[in-house]
Amino acid sequence: SQKIEQNSEALNIQEGKTATLTCNYTNYSPAYLQWYRQDPGRGPVFLLLIRENEKEKRKERLKVTFDTTLKQSLFHITASQPADSATYLCAPLDGGRRALTFGSGTRLQVQP
Amino acid sequence: AAGVIQSPRHLIKEKRETATLKCYPIPRHDTVYWYQQGPGQDPQFLISFYEKMQSDKGSIPDRFSAQQFSDYHSELNMSSLELGDSALYFCASSPRTGENYGYTFGSGTRLTVV
Numbered sequence A: 001s002q003k004i005e006q007n008s009e010a011l012n013i014q015e016g017k018t019a020t021l022t023c024n025y026t027n028y029s030p031a032y033l034q035w036y037r038q039d040p041g042r043g044p045v046f047l048l049l050i051r052e053n054e055k056e057k058r059k060e061r062l063k064v065t066f067d068t069t070l071k072q073s074l075f076h077i078t079a080s081q082p083a084d085s086a087t088y089l090c091a092p093l094d095g096g097r098r099a100l101t102f103g104s105g106t107r108l109q110v111q112p
Numbered sequence B: 001a002a003g004v005i006q007s008p009r010h011l012i013k014e015k016r017e018t019a020t021l022k023c024y025p026i027p028r029h030d031t032v033y034w035y036q037q038g039p040g041q042d043p044q045f046l047i048s049f050y051e052k053m054q055s056d057k058g059s060i061p062d063r064f065s066a067q068q069f070s071d072y073h074s075e076l077n078m079s080s081l082e083l084g085d086s087a088l089y090f091c092a093s094s095p096r097t098g099e100n101y102g103y104t105f106g107s108g109t110r111l112t113v114v
Helices: none
Strands: A003-006 A011-014 A019-026 A030-038 A045-051 A056-059 A062-067 A072-077 A086-094 A106-111 B005-007 B010-013 B019-024 B031-037 B044-050 B053-057 B064-068 B074-078 B087-094 B109-113
Touching (some): A011 A019, A030 A062, A072 A086, B005 B087, B019 B087, B044 B074, B074 B087
Antiparallel strands (some): A019 A072, A030 A045, A062 A072, B019 B074, B087 B109
């Protein structure tokens, strides 16, 4: 069955450091992979999308990589800030199915 | 900019009652998705609609039904409510070419079944 795995434990880092979150998937052939941020009690907010033929995507302090051989995506936040503290969800998307299935998310805590 | 509007924000119902949640997508977004998120869980996909037709189905219980209307708003109808239905319910919308844009989620409806 399809599975999406993200770091189950919270990631605690110091302000100014780079946070790296991992998303591994099995039994997917994703044409796209999306990353979302979710704050408690709020809806997920779309951050970045990366296509299968793209190795890397950047947006301001965010960087996403996509390795279809390893079946893995890495999400980096550089120069992290306490305001980056949230849960980050990844969602690989097969080309045939349009509804996103989310991983369990990684909770990031940036300490001042 | 207009966002996805959900109503009500909070809803308290008793077991075995019915509930109706509403979602108004972003204008010109023709696809609507419903998700359920229990405490400490990731959002679980329930059902989606494209151009008023059901386009995809996830783990939606038979007690739930949904539809999309001519003005593209959608309603999730939940009957014979159970305590386990207590959750946050999110609606999201995307353009038909959603793969390039990501989903826009509403603020959610918090349903509490007592």
